[in-house]
Amino acid sequence: MxxxxxxxxxxxxxxxxxxxxxxxxxxxxxxxxxxxxxxxxxxxxxxxxxAFVKTPQFRTVQAVVRDRVMLNRYRQVGKLGVIVSGEPGQGKTTTLLQIGKEHELRRRETGHASAGKGKLPVVYVAVPAQCSAKALLQEFARFVGLPVLTRMTFGNLLTMVANALRSCSTELILLDDVHHLDLQYRHNIEASDMLKQLSERCGGTFVYAGIAVEDSGLLSGSRGGQVSKRFELHTAHPFQxxxxxxxxxxxxxxxxxxxxxxxxxxxxxxxxxxxxxxxxxxxxxxxxxxxxxxxxxxxxxxxxxxxxxxxxxxxxxxxxxxxxxxxxxx
Incomplete structure (x- = not known):
């Protein structure tokens, strides 16, 4: 699957x-x-x-994501997001997937417009290693099922993906493996900038998950300052x-x-x-x-x-x- x-x-x-x-x-x-x-x-x-066990950490992150989905519905700019960070084995991807699954099932059960025919309330994308902004956009296009032509410019592709997510009433964008966006590499900086543009244009709430995101550079510098102000960081720790x-x-x-x-x-x-x-x-x-x-x-x-x-x-x-x-x- x-x-x-x-x-x-x-x-x-x-x-x-x-x-x-x-x-x-x-x-x-x-x-x-x-x-x-x-x-x-x-x-x-x-x-x-x-069988899925809802740990205290999971319940906390799920509640924060729900709050941001509601808040972002009325925000035109400066969309809020969530980051789930931690070492391997802390259940980050499982948390991400379960939050998305429960959100979509809840939308279906309540007959929400975002779960209607032809709609996509949730989108899941895993960030490839060493990816460019255009390559990451292509992953979004692959999820939605959009044809990507080789002659497409970055701007064309961004507009196509953003319009598709908006027309599909996408509320939740789950972005896994964001530690691959290490900002010491130029193409990763461009990919990070693209995500900000996409966030403003598609209207959905972004939830990032990755290994030690705090150390990837995503939250540091001038670019990181914007991310850290808009995204609430939750670090998954081993049980003590x-x-x-x-x-x-x-x-x-x-x-x-x-x-x-x-x-x-x-x-x-x-x-x-x-x-x-x-x-x-x-x-x-x-x-x-x-x-x-x-x-x-x-x-x-x-x-x-x-x-x-x-x-x-x-x-x-x-x-x-x-x-x-x-x-x-x-």
Whole structure:
């Protein structure tokens, strides 16, 4: 699925995985090989693609984006935006996509004009590495499905894309991988300037996401000063358990992920016994935590235990600590 096109994005928004109905282990064992395989596949799909955990960070960013969409509706110039920054594994792209998906579904459910026939309430574009302003505009054109002729000038292309976004009633423009717009390169400066022009002309709200955006130059200098005034920066951090509030947030995340695993013998809340070990293993990174738990769940389904092996997390922590210990010199 190519979400960088309107067809792929629509497929992503329409995609929904229902949580498989829980069955007793005896019922699972009594299934035919084929039925059991289908049931396990449905669980794996739901765990990896169908279940989304709304963390406090996600809720904060989503609320800010909603506010700016409403405010920008009445602003002629100086459109407001949002930047989601952070190191890899902090859920930036997942946050970006989920915000866009929920916005479009909400527009559809309320019969909003932006979700009518031929409209595109949300556009998603990933910034290519070392891209020029024209190349980035071509990514917008590719999403919308506009034909790009080789003889087109930058001005022609900008006008075509801006007019298309406006005629499609696009409210939300999601721009991923903005760290590729490192402003130490001239063509990236031109691409950054183009985004400002496009923002003023298309009427939508831009939401950027990227790795350590603060260090890319996008927010520094005279150009960066304008961006930083109009865009609210939100930096995604790993979960910390050094405070009571942090431990509570980490526990809530673990409980939500535990529930999403759909393991038949997993006692609700048992995962909290491994809270510290899981934090040591993942450093509080939500992406890595999901990988660890989903792999453990697949093993539990495969070996028939249908529950997380919490002791295995302790063993892994001990093994890593042992590997870090300096060897005694002779």
């Amino acid at each position: 190519e979400i960088g096109t309107k067809e792929g994005w629509r497929e992503y928004v329409d995609e929904a995985y229902e949580r498989p109905i829980p069955v007793a282990t005896e019922e699972l064992a009594a299934m035919s090989f084929g039925d059991r395989a289908l049931y396990n596949q449905a669980r794996a799909q739901y765990t990896q693609a169908g 358990i050094t405070s009571k509030e942090g431990r509570a947030d980490w526990g809530d995340l673990l409980l939500a992920l535990e529930d999403s695993l759909c393991l038949l013998n997993q006692r609700s809340g048992a995962i909290l016994d491994a809270a510290k070990d899981l934090h040591r293993l993942t450093g509080g990174e939500i992406g890595l935590l999901k990988d660890v738990l989903q792999l453990a769940a697949l093993h539990a389904i495969d070996d028939g235990t249908e529950m997380l092996d919490l002791a295995d997390f302790s063993r892994e922590v001990a093994a890593r600590q042992g590997a870090r210990k300096p060897r005694a010199t002779v």
